[in-house]
Amino acid sequence: MDIQFVTAAADLPENSALAIIVFEGAVLSGAAAEADSLAGGVVGRALAQGRFTGAKGQVLDFVAPAGHSAARLVLVGAGKRDAFDAVGAEHAAASAYSAVKLSGLTGLRVAFADEATAQPERAALGVRLGAYRFDRYRTKEAADKKPSVVRAEFVCADVEAAQAAFTTLAALADGIAFARDLVSEPPNILYPVEFARRVKALETLGLEVEILGEAEMQKLGMGSLLGVGQGSARESQLAIMRWNGAADPAAQPIAFVGKGVCFDTGGISIKPAEGMEDMKWDMGGAAAVAGLMHALAGRKAKVNAVGVLGLVENMPDGDAQRPGDVVTSMSGQTIEIINTDAEGRLVLADALWYCQDRFKPKFMVDLATLTGAIIISLGNDYAGVFSNNDELADNLLAASKAEAEPLWRMPLPPAYDKQIDSMIADMKNTGGRAGGSITAALFLQRFVNDLPWAHMDIASTAWKKPSSVPTLPEGATGYGVRLLNRMVADRYES
Ligand code: BES
Ligand code: MN
Numbered sequence: 001m002d003i004q005f006v007t008a009a010a011d012l013p014e015n016s017a018l019a020i021i022v023f024e025g026a027v028l029s030g031a032a033a034e035a036d037s038l039a040g041g042v043v044g045r046a047l048a049q050g051r052f053t054g055a056k057g058q059v060l061d062f063v064a065p066a067g068h069s070a071a072r073l074v075l076v077g078a079g080k081r082d083a084f085d086a087v088g089a090e091h092a093a094a095s096a097y098s099a100v101k102l103s104g105l106t107g108l109r110v111a112f113a114d115e116a117t118a119q120p121e122r123a124a125l126g127v128r129l130g131a132y133r134f135d136r137y138r139t140k141e142a143a144d145k146k147p148s149v150v151r152a153e154f155v156c157a158d159v160e161a162a163q164a165a166f167t168t169l170a171a172l173a174d175g176i177a178f179a180r181d182l183v184s185e186p187p188n189i190l191y192p193v194e195f196a197r198r199v200k201a202l203e204t205l206g207l208e209v210e211i212l213g214e215a216e217m218q219k220l221g222m223g224s225l226l227g228v229g230q231g232s233a234r235e236s237q238l239a240i241m242r243w244n245g246a247a248d249p250a251a252q253p254i255a256f257v258g259k260g261v262c263f264d265t266g267g268i269s270i271k272p273a274e275g276m277e278d279m280k281w282d283m284g285g286a287a288a289v290a291g292l293m294h295a296l297a298g299r300k301a302k303v304n305a306v307g308v309l310g311l312v313e314n315m316p317d318g319d320a321q322r323p324g325d326v327v328t329s330m331s332g333q334t335i336e337i338i339n340t341d342a343e344g345r346l347v348l349a350d351a352l353w354y355c356q357d358r359f360k361p362k363f364m365v366d367l368a369t370l371t372g373a374i375i376i377s378l379g380n381d382y383a384g385v386f387s388n389n390d391e392l393a394d395n396l397l398a399a400s401k402a403e404a405e406p407l408w409r410m411p412l413p414p415a416y417d418k419q420i421d422s423m424i425a426d427m428k429n430t431g432g433r434a435g436g437s438i439t440a441a442l443f444l445q446r447f448v449n450d451l452p453w454a455h456m457d458i459a460s461t462a463w464k465k466p467s468s469v470p471t472l473p474e475g476a477t478g479y480g481v482r483l484l485n486r487m488v489a490d491r492y493e494s
């Protein structure tokens, strides 16, 4: 998508639509008023004539009157003017794009109701996120089913200022698209070594990337992670990404850890066939961490950050791990495997331990599509966050609100911890049906010592079935990239 910032709402290039963002009952000023009057006062007529009120989410799309430079006009309701914010601007612009994307037109220009509420750079981010699609493997799609809009323009008062503000957001959009691509890729293409390769290629952005293979992880004693990949023909990998953007290159880093199960069959405790294909996105946590590191590097964030990705494939096989096995993790703690489908926590146990042991970070946040139980608890919009540290949890929740990536804090009750005690080892890898997301988090907590830590269970949000959020097309969401990028920007940059 070609993104431009312009000052005029009139004189559109050929084959373009003009979208006007309209508040509930409000009047237009500036460029939007001019555009409206050129179109014969359509906004006033739309408000008077039918059910278009300017309420949030409403879209009215029609052919422009003769003599107008636009081919089509789109009125987008943005709700109450006082409640309009950055996310509202993204959604309004993404809705306008969605209305015209298959129209055959090639351009879209977006004008705000008035200058005071204009957020052109956020509108541009909205269009970039809403226009995302993964079509790499479609060879026969009819031309009229493909989006035609390739250029989006945003009306603003100051082109240079909007451009500068958008540069930062474009880095975020690039990181989100990188994460979405990883999650969308089929599991025969994106296996651990290929994931590691794609992350390694990010060195061109200035990231440092190290990849450990099975032999190196064996030396480190990562029996927990390695046990999961044991049944797979694909080699397990640990990817370590570093962005050193702080003024002091030796400053203590912040750290992010991701579950990267490139495919989760369940292993010997095999999953039912129905819906198993969804388990290609069981690397959504690792993808979000990689997308975050992409965004931090892309906008040259003034922070030292580490990303650790545990990349494995969970397969049934003659060599696969069995229920009943006992493995020894890098921490020295032993784990009795009860269910080989509770593999994410086994991967994270070693990745978290390695991360805190090697980098001694200020804090660690892990992201993982860890439990089906979080979907039962919170539904499909909210991710769950578990933390041993109120300040870190509050920072994540504040960032979640600001970026509209819904997040809900869950408890870590010490009394539940005994659910994962084992008869023959230090712990077992499942704690029964009751509080399944909680006992999974309590398991992870045994591998973080006293470091401030938060675990985000994103099994509920990594993938959207038919979506009602215009910036989240159906499929991979890239959930977590925005929220974490925001938390870093607001709290941890020097
Ligand atoms: N990858 C799954 C969790 C998951 C489920 C992610 C649905 C996305 C959508 C995880 O590895 C898993 O299988 N968890 C089990 C744990 C159980 C065996 C204790 C689960 O949630 O059923
Ligand atoms: Mn599993």
Ligand code: ZN
Pocket: 261, 264, 282, 341, 343, 344, 369, 370
């Ligand atoms: Zn899994």
